[in-house]
Amino acid sequence: MQKLIKPLIQKNDSKIILVVLDGVGGLPINGKTELEAANTPNLDALARESACGLHVPVAYGITPGSGPGHLGIFGYDPIEFQIGRGILEALGLGLEVRKTDVAVRCNYATIKNGIIVDRRAGRIPTEQSKKLTEKLQDEIKKIDDVELIFAPGMEHRFAVLFRFPNDLEPDAGMLPDTDPQKEGKAPLPATPLSKSAEKVAKVAEKLITKVHEILKSEEKANFILTRGFAQMPHIPPFEEAFGLKSLAIATYPMYRGLARLVGMDTPAIEGSVEDEIKFLKQKYNDYDFFFLHVKKIDSYGEDGNFEGKAARIEEFDKLLPQILELKSDVLIITGDHSTPAMLKSHSWHPVPVLLKSPYVLGGLCSGFSERECTKGELGILPAVNLIPLALANSLRLKKFGA
Amino acid sequence: MQKLIKPLIQKNDSKIILVVLDGVGGLPINGKTELEAANTPNLDALARESACGLHVPVAYGITPGSGPGHLGIFGYDPIEFQIGRGILEALGLGLEVRKTDVAVRCNYATIKNGIIVDRRAGRIPTEQSKKLTEKLQDEIKKIDDVELIFAPGMEHRFAVLFRFPNDLEPDAGMLPDTDPQKEGKAPLPATPLSKSAEKVAKVAEKLITKVHEILKSEEKANFILTRGFAQMPHIPPFEEAFGLKSLAIATYPMYRGLARLVGMDTPAIEGSVEDEIKFLKQKYNDYDFFFLHVKKIDSYGEDGNFEGKAARIEEFDKLLPQILELKSDVLIITGDHSTPAMLKSHSWHPVPVLLKSPYVLGGLCSGFSERECTKGELGILPAVNLIPLALANSLRLKKFGA
Numbered sequence: 187m188q189k190l191i192k193p194l195i196q197k198n199d200s201k202i203i204l205v206v207l208d209g210v211g212g213l214p215i216n217g218k219t220e221l222e223a224a225n226t227p228n229l230d231a232l233a234r235e236s237a238c239g240l241h242v243p244v245a246y247g248i249t250p251g252s253g254p255g256h257l258g259i260f261g262y263d264p265i266e267f268q269i270g271r272g273i274l275e276a277l278g279l280g281l282e283v284r285k286t287d288v289a290v291r292c293n294y295a296t297i298k299n300g301i302i303v304d305r306r307a308g309r310i311p312t313e314q315s316k317k318l319t320e321k322l323q324d325e326i327k328k329i330d331d332v333e334l335i336f337a338p339g340m341e342h343r344f345a346v347l348f349r350f351p352n353d354l355e356p357d358a359g360m361l362p363d364t365d366p367q368k369e370g371k372a373p374l375p376a377t378p379l380s381k382s383a384e385k386v387a388k389v390a391e392k393l394i395t396k397v398h399e400i401l402k403s404e405e406k407a408n409f410i411l412t413r414g415f416a417q418m419p420h421i422p423p424f425e426e427a428f429g430l431k432s433l434a435i436a437t438y439p440m441y442r443g444l445a446r447l448v449g450m451d452t453p454a455i456e457g458s459v460e461d462e463i464k465f466l467k468q469k470y471n472d473y474d475f476f477f478l479h480v481k482k483i484d485s486y487g488e489d490g491n492f493e494g495k496a497a498r499i500e501e502f503d504k505l506l507p508q509i510l511e512l513k514s515d516v517l518i519i520t521g522d523h524s525t526p527a528m529l530k531s532h533s534w535h536p537v538p539v540l541l542k543s544p545y546v547l548g549g550l551c552s553g554f555s556e557r558e559c560t561k562g563e564l565g566i567l568p569a570v571n572l573i574p575l576a577l578a579n580s581l582r583l584k585k586f587g588a
Numbered sequence: 589m590q591k592l593i594k595p596l597i598q599k600n601d602s603k604i605i606l607v608v609l610d611g612v613g614g615l616p617i618n619g620k621t622e623l624e625a626a627n628t629p630n631l632d633a634l635a636r637e638s639a640c641g642l643h644v645p646v647a648y649g650i651t652p653g654s655g656p657g658h659l660g661i662f663g664y665d666p667i668e669f670q671i672g673r674g675i676l677e678a679l680g681l682g683l684e685v686r687k688t689d690v691a692v693r694c695n696y697a698t699i700k701n702g703i704i705v706d707r708r709a710g711r712i713p714t715e716q717s718k719k720l721t722e723k724l725q726d727e728i729k730k731i732d733d734v735e736l737i738f739a740p741g742m743e744h745r746f747a748v749l750f751r752f753p754n755d756l757e758p759d760a761g762m763l764p765d766t767d768p769q770k771e772g773k774a775p776l777p778a779t780p781l782s783k784s785a786e787k788v789a790k791v792a793e794k795l796i797t798k799v800h801e802i803l804k805s806e807e808k809a810n811f812i813l814t815r816g817f818a819q820m821p822h823i824p825p826f827e828e829a830f831g832l833k834s835l836a837i838a839t840y841p842m843y844r845g846l847a848r849l850v851g852m853d854t855p856a857i858e859g860s861v862e863d864e865i866k867f868l869k870q871k872y873n874d875y876d877f878f879f880l881h882v883k884k885i886d887s888y889g890e891d892g893n894f895e896g897k898a899a900r901i902e903e904f905d906k907l908l909p910q911i912l913e914l915k916s917d918v919l920i921i922t923g924d925h926s927t928p929a930m931l932k933s934h935s936w937h938p939v940p941v942l943l944k945s946p947y948v949l950g951g952l953c954s955g956f957s958e959r960e961c962t963k964g965e966l967g968i969l970p971a972v973n974l975i976p977l978a979l980a981n982s983l984r985l986k987k988f989g990a
Contacts, residue, residue: 213947213948213949214950217951244592244988245973246973246976246980247593247973247976247977247978247980247981247985248980249985249987250987251990252989253989253990254988254989264989265592271990274989529947531987532987533947534985556965557965560963560965560967561963566966566967566969
């Protein structure tokens with residue numbers, strides 16, 4: 187698809203805004219979905235004059251994680267471009283991952299006479315875990331010529347980047363987990379699964395030994411288990427693939443990290459959705475494309491809090507006029523996946539999407555909801571088509587063939 | 589797609605029922621399709637609370653045979669997994685085909701001085717043909733170390749399995765037809781088209797010679813022509829691919845045979861659709877997945893009998909509450925292809941489908957028909973997506989990516 191798009195790109199001064207209402211899609215409880223239950227006069231009015239539909243993030247029946255969910259709406263086939271566990275964890279903990287890095291998730295664990303007796307070190311409190319991770323960072327800055335970068339996580343979890351001095355082969359991260367998955371077993375060796383993973387394995391073995399030396403007097407967290415070694419996926423940068431200078435506006439590290447994977451600018455910002463929109467206005471002249479991420483809708487869905495999720499949707503609806511004031515050439519509002527409060531988790535359901543531009547039919551949906559969007563002119567379409575549609579609607583794509 | 593699904597499978601106690609109303613899709617005569625003309629209060633009520641849509645069995649414009657039609661709704665790409673003619677014929681005639689078999693369709697023919705004068709032996713009556721085939725089976729049990737298994741068919745047709753003592757190479761069935769396609773020509777030689785087909789060719793030549801010796805005094809059926817040599821396709825078993833222990837409930841050998849190709853349990857049962865449903869109830873605790881096949885709707889379509897087809901749909905509608913009583917976690921009702929009475933044949937038209945589970949929107953279609961299903965939340969989707977959707981709706985798929 188990108189091969190088709192790239193030769194057709196023509197630049198112009200148009201502006202494209204992609205608003206991602208994380209996990210916005212839902213399912214009916216007492217007859218109405220979260221979007222249907224929420225009072226959303228602004229979204230509904232916009233839907234009436236937009237091209238609407240539902241996008242399938244990955245494939246029918248597939249529930250996407252946040253990684254594949256975002257890659258799809260950024261225009262990258264999430265099956266072709268898969269993001270390793272270690273990378274996602276590092277991004278989620280706010281680390282900036284580079285091409286020369288191998289990332290890995292770690293657990294603090296309890297080891298006794300060479301046997302893992304607790305894979306999670308009694309789920310030690312986050313505060314305590316953070317102190318240990320900071321101590322490790324203080325004492326281990328380098329192993330051989332490899333820089334080590336630690337990021338504290340929740341409870342027993344943290345992440346480590348192995349930053350090599352030079353570029354890595356594409357299979358350098360091919361290492362199995364050292365986590366034996368069950369208590370009562372010895373940790374597994376980090377046996378390299380490829381020639382180029384050998385140097386990563388060496389550093390991993392040395393790191394594990396060194397950490398044990400430093401932590402051996404700890405009662406619980408006296409060892410580490412590594413899980414999900416991974417490298418940066420080789421993703422063509424967004425600007426190269428689609429000709430758009432792009433800015434990610436997201437307050438959560440994970441989503442900035444995902445945007446950074448595709449080469450968007452990702453300044454660290456904090457605050458509310460209103461603050462995000464203020465930032466959008468400040469930067470509006472500096473970019474072609476804006477990814478604005480609204481997190482809280484998903485969080486309430488994950489908690490199974492139907493009313494809370496609907497209330498967060500209403501909050502966004504009240505702020506929507508501030509985005510409309512910018513009169514962008516193209517405005518897309520959608521989610522990265524559905525998170526029905528009924529399921530308390532991400533789900534496989536297609537996600538409502540609206541696309542506003544001067545070049546749409548409109549007039550097919552009475553509002554913005556899962557059911558109304560089934561009537562729209564976009565139909566049910568794979569998520570990867572949204573960016574090409576944004577490019578077309580901003581007149582940034584030339585004719586294909588004569 | 590199966591590569592994507594397999595690592596996501598998680599098992600649970602859910603039950604999935606797939607009802608295939610063979611050839612259910614139709615076209616309007618006097619303004620209504622067969623489904624629209626039939627009085628189907630139960631199907632309509634179910635459609636109102638289900639996810640509805642239309643599935644494309646193979647590809648737009650492609651009219652599927654029963655083989656590809658079923659493979660698609662079983663979750664196998666019917667273009668990737670093609671079933672040879674000989675295999676389908678053998679399955680249709682009730683033979684159990686094994687991995688060590690090569691199957692071939694045969695015609696009785698009339699030969700005179702080495703020239704085929706009638707390719708169908710005057711379409712000899714089925715009774716007479718059956719006797720000849722039984723005679724051949726009596727006199728030819730083995731050729732070299734290859735077991736021969738004959739199955740009588742309609743009129744001049746029958747099928748033969750070559751059962752080899754060992755597994756065959758994947759290209760062992762690569763032999764051309766010996767049928768010259770025109771009267772007045774000599775039969776063609778069974779020249780092997782691959783190295784591994786040589787042993788099949790030898791047996792074929794010996795079989796043809798032997799049959800001629802046995803039948804040489806017959807007035808019409810004194811020779812045989814072979815058509816469509818084929819091996820079992822290499823299809824990943826359903827349980828391995830989708831994690832479902834599955835039972836096929838079908839009274840026609842062809843459909844049991846198709847289910848057996850993908851590794852479903854296929855006990856030989858007889859009787860009406862009501863008997864099939866009784867059997868479903870008896871076996872309900874023993875399986876995860878049930879394929880229930882309703883044949884007669886298609887047969888009336890093939891005969892161009894619009895009212896008869898609508899009446900068979902009404903018959904099923906009356907029985908539907910017995911299936912609903914089971915309260916399966918997921919119920920899918922669809923067809924393997926359309927068979928409009930107007931066309932008196934299978935057709936390329938997308939097939940109405942409804943999927944009932946606790947995790948659907950519903951409320952978009954007023955009933956179960958071709959036109960109402962266009963309004964549903966499933967849209968128009970390739971048939972291979974139905975099994976992934978069934979897995980998702982029974983909560984049998986983990987999240988893809990983090």
